[in-house]
Amino acid sequence: MGNIKLTLFLAFKSIIRGNRWTLILVIVMMALSFANLLVTPSILSGLTDTFDRQQIDNLLANIIVDPPSYEYYLDHVGPIEKRIEQIPGVIGVSSHLNNTAFFEYEWEKKASPEDKGKSGTWPVIGIDPSREVNVTKIASYIIEGSYLSPNDRDEIVIGAEIAGGSMAVSNEGKTLQGVKVGDEVRLTYPNGVQREYIVKGIFQSREIIQADRMTFITRKEMASVLGRQVYDDRASQILIKTGQGAEENQVISEIESLGLDAEVKSWREYGGTASGIVSSFDIIASLINTIGLAVAGIVMFIIIYISVINKKRQIGILRAIGIKRDVIVGSYLLQAIFYAMLGIISGGLFFGYVITPYFDLHPLELSVGRVSLVIESGTVTKAVMGILVASVLAGILPALHITRQNIIKSIWGN
């Protein structure tokens, strides 16, 4: 008991009466090291979070119902949509009738049938606009014109990367080179059906270029293209949006329990490319963190080591008057933990109240979108453990070394 009290007493006095500048330097350095350990993974988490959100908002929603592998389409989607809508946590269901088409703009100006002109092949998705607004954010990305109405037949909404012109980032040759709202485009479908549509709206997500290379017509129109009698109640896939807090896996289980002849997948199973990028980020983040922690650990070690070495004589005196080695080392351990905790708290406050709000106000403008910081509990735990371990080693090792020295050498340095 006396030893514990003495250990606490020595640590307390050393902190209270120690050199203020050393104390401030150690704490500032630890705080910055801790914040540094949070920032890099938070940016990478923010990046993956942006990827994930874009996939959900623009392309896939949360859950996708596909036809079984031996079928191209899902049948009787109307009743299926209604049954899925009843599942708790589901806030939107939209059936897609997917196709591709050969697009032409100003085709009448082509010099010959062989002339490529302003053309290209892109996906065309047949949607129910009133349902789609509950599932993806395409409707909110309209930059010119307006979105589809449920009864539209001759209208099409196209992405900015297909329309081309100044708003597109793609090479001009890979767009329709300046389609505007009200212009006509001609689509030739794989089944030979050819239709002309008026461009009702142009959308641009500004987030994910893949979304801006899509086009939308109504599902009724697409069924008409494919053969209305057969395709009116069919879909290539059904996208399902879940509400905040809803467990995707739980909703998937509920959908599967409906006994549909279909494959139900989460957006993550579709996001293979993004998942690959995310795991690459994890590797990079681990490398950066390891190096950051090593640098922080070495700097902390040097500062605390110098601080302890400067107290070599004091340690020698303590040993000479009979204070146990464990008590002396314990007091330096407590000091190191105190420094680390203060550094962690200061660094955490700096990260939470300065860095994070700054990034919220000024997100990183990257090509993939706007990226803010996303902090995960695992990252915080790793950073706390890293700083604690580095501090403890930095505090204990020199104290152990000095207390193992001859007492006379410690005091007089000879």
Add this chain to the structure above:
Amino acid sequence: MIRVNNLHKIYGHGTAATHALSSINLEIKAGEFVAIMGRSGSGKSTLLHLLGLLDTPTNGDILIEGKSILKLSEKERGRFRLEKLGYVFQEYSLLSEMTVLENVYIPAMCLGNENSYKQRAEELLQMVGLGERAKHYPNEVSGGEQQRTSIARALINHPKILFADEPTASLDINSAQVILALFKKLNKETGQTIVMVTHEPEDRKHVDRIIWLSDGLVGKEATEPN
């Protein structure tokens, strides 16, 4: 109280070996105030470090109260130092982060309860004339006062033997006289055994006996009149 048998201390190895002490044999009785004297490099401080368990001899044995202290483990030596020995160093050796009072009672924190050691520390500070300086830090008191604080600290655990390594070397004449008078008083009034290294010829008049060291060997022992 203290018996030293055939004590050797050699620093370094082979041709670089230096014999700091050779075949030292001596005895110090309980209640004695003994001075170890000799020229610089004669091995005075080395002998005191060995007697005070701050260093280990190359050969020989030291018995305190009949117990061979060299057979003790590192931990036991620390405990023995804490409970049985008091040590006053050549230069000021206070802990700069603690007050005068805290410096005095810190060796007692491992042993006693807070009230008893604080009270004793205050009594000791009164005894050495520093009752008013208890809450000051070492850098706020004079060299002589620091050394008196060291003496109070050395006495906190009721040591059997008080070792002092040239305790007046860094002090002016007046402060040195105060320290020596304090040792004398301690020895006479409480029967405290004191072993003091000194090179000051004047100090001999305060002690019961002088052990002379010359080139690491014990020379003649002399008894000086008080």
